Structures are given as structure tokens and as C-alpha cells.
Amino acid sequence: MSKEKVYNISLITEEDAESVMKLIKRTFYIDEPLNRAVGLCTSETDSCPELDEYCTGSLLEGLSFKATDAEGNVIGAMINGVCPVKEDDNGNDLLSQAQRCTNPKFQKILYILARRESGAKLWEKFPHDHKLVEVKIAATDHNWRRKGIMNALTEETEKAVRTRGIRLIRLDTSSAYSAMTAEKYGYTSYYKVLYRDIKMDGKPLIVPEPPHLEDSVYVKELFPL
Template sequence: MSELPGYTVAPIQEDDVDEVMTLLKRTFFLDEPLNHAVGLCKSETDPCPELEDYCSHSLLEGLSFKAIDSEGKIVGVIVNGVCPLKEEDGNDLLTQARNCQNPKFQRILYILSRREEGARLWERFPEDDKLVEIKVAATIPQWRRRGIMNVLVKETEEATKQRGIRLVRLDTSSAYSAMSAERLGYTCVYTAPYKDIKMDGQPLIVPEPPHEHDCVYIKKLFD
């Protein structure tokens, strides 16, 4: 646990899960550009089991962190998980997209599958078989622009190195997240304009400006 002005950073524990999910439903579920563009959730009480499962799946791997204020309230979170560089057939994103019963989430999964095929990380980093992926990051509005995400990312990198994993992955659908990734020393290995990611001749999802590109960023923590 580390203390910083106004807040403390610590690993997410089992008894944090409900509070973390409530925070995500009030922020990431509504604000993330792809979620917002398809109207995935209209309010924090609008359920999306597929996204809830995606967010909660990695929470207790010991790699996800929270920022808490002086009253013990969670004001920011980062959800991370260990992932293979290439999923096995049957568990890949394209298969998940084809099998998804939620048409809005299905469109997002198709975007993610194109992202995976475009980045082809297993070819770029053949010496690695896994990495840590920053899956979700969110801060409540009152605590934004205070550097919380930068600290949570650094905490993630330290935990990743302690596990002997050298790659951290950060995908960005938001122009602001992409700028943050570059400031934090991440290298863009894939980018595609949303208007060019199509199915049946039509763009799958086109978020509102300035969110115009889908990107994958990677940082090598050691050689």
C-alpha cells in the first residue's frame, strides 16, 4: 500500500468487488467511447452481463488496484489480468463475437477481434507467451486530472515486473487514453481509424470525436 496526497493506492480485495463494480457502472460502462457509441448502458442500473463478466473476471488476480480517499471510499480503479499473446481457437475474440447474444456488445467484440488480428502481438513478440493487460481504468469525475491513473499504471507495472512478466498492454478507444499511454512511455503497435473498421461495407462503430482511432500500446518493462 502506498500513500499519496489525498489518496492511498492498494490492491483490490474480495470485499472491494461490489464497490468497484458500482464505480465502473457509473463511469466506464457509460463513458467509454465504444460503450457510449452503441448505447450499451443507458444508466448505471442498466445491466450488461457480458461487460460485467469482462470487468470482474480479473479483479482478484492480485494485479488490480484501487485508489481510496481519506474516508476509505474508492475513487479510482485499474483492472488488470494476465493474458496469452494469442488465445486458443474457440476462446478467441472472433468466436466470442459470433456467439454473443447481445447485439450491441457483439459489435464491440468484432472491433476487439479486428484489433487483435491487426496487432498480431504473437508475431511481434515471439519470445513471450503472456503479458499483463490493462483492461479497464476509471476514476470518479471529482477525482479526475489528479494523476491517479498514472499512479495506478505505475503500480501495475511494478506488480507485473515482480511476476517476471515483461510486457504490459494498454488498448485505447479514447483519444485521451492514447495521449496518456504515450506520456507513460508506451509504444503504439496498432492503430486503425474507426471509420475504416467495417463489416458488410459499413463501419462497425464510429465514436464521437475526438475518439477517431482504435489503438494498441505496449510497454517493455525489461529486456
């Protein structure tokens, strides 16, 4: 593929939903380190309703962006959603979701996410902020990686969040490469732990393959209080 070939960044609309989800299913569903470690999806046709719900829940909040090539094909996507800084105490917190989950593979992932919440304690670090925007999914077509697409999606997301008047962007990273992107763009780590140290019943919950050794939560303050 020619390096001169350009791409366009734009807001995800309802008409894009199917194409965006197809990209995510052939990339993120299979390649994301936690998904891969538990064998959540081994092909783009594997079904995972729980992950489908997680991905589509914030797709049309007006803060998610896609990258398209010259022919209009979706080659990258970043799904972002507005979330409370502290989980609502309504029985739908991540730990409660994990305890109710009937998919044993996805349940392990939910327990990891719940550990992030209790470990990061962002409500203590940002007591004057009540909401933030979380980068929930980031995906790039295999043939378009290392061409700046994720950087462009990150920059467009930050512009949109500023426009909404929201101060904080949260980026949780299971991938060492995502962590590098976060640090490049000035995000600060508020939680970092080796996967081998996240245990249940004395055994590690999930241990992805190297170089994905750490589970992290990054936050960027877009403007001062």
C-alpha cells in the same frame, strides 16, 4: 473539492469488489467511447452481463488496483489480467465470442476487439513472450479526474507486473485520453486504425464521438529479454 485532498493506491481485494464495480458501472460502463457510441449502458443501473463478466474475470488476480479517498471511498480503479500473447485456439477467441454473442450492442464491441487481435499480431512482434498483462478497465470518479489518479494506478500496475516477472503490459485504447497516458508512459503503438475504417458489410461498425477517432493497441516492455 480541495486539490490538497489525498488518495491512496492499494491492491483490490475480495472485500472491495462491490465498491469497485459500482465505480466502474457509473463511469466506464457509460463513458467509455465504444460503450457510449452503441448506447450499451445509459445509466449505472442498466444490465450488461457480458460486460460484467469481462470486468470481474480478472478482478482478483492480484494485479488490479484501486484508489481511495481519505474516507475510504473508491474513486479510481485499474483492472489488469494475465493473458496469452496469442489467443488460445480453443473456440473462445474474440471472433468466436462475437459470432456467438446474442447482445447486438456488445457484439459490435467484440468485433472491434477481434479486429485488434488480427491487426496487432503481437505474437509476431514478441515471438519469445508467451504471456502479458493487459489493462482491461481503467476508471476514475468524475470528481477526481485530472488529479493524477490514472498515472498512479499505471505506475503501481507496472511495479506489480515486474514483480511477477512478466515483461509486457498491453493497453488497448478507444479513448484519446487513454492513448495520451500510454504514450506518456513509454508505451509503443503496434496497431492504430481510424474507427471509420473498421467496417463490416461495407459500413463502419462503431464510430465514437471526437476526439476518440482511433482504435489502438499499445505495449510496453518493462525489461529486456
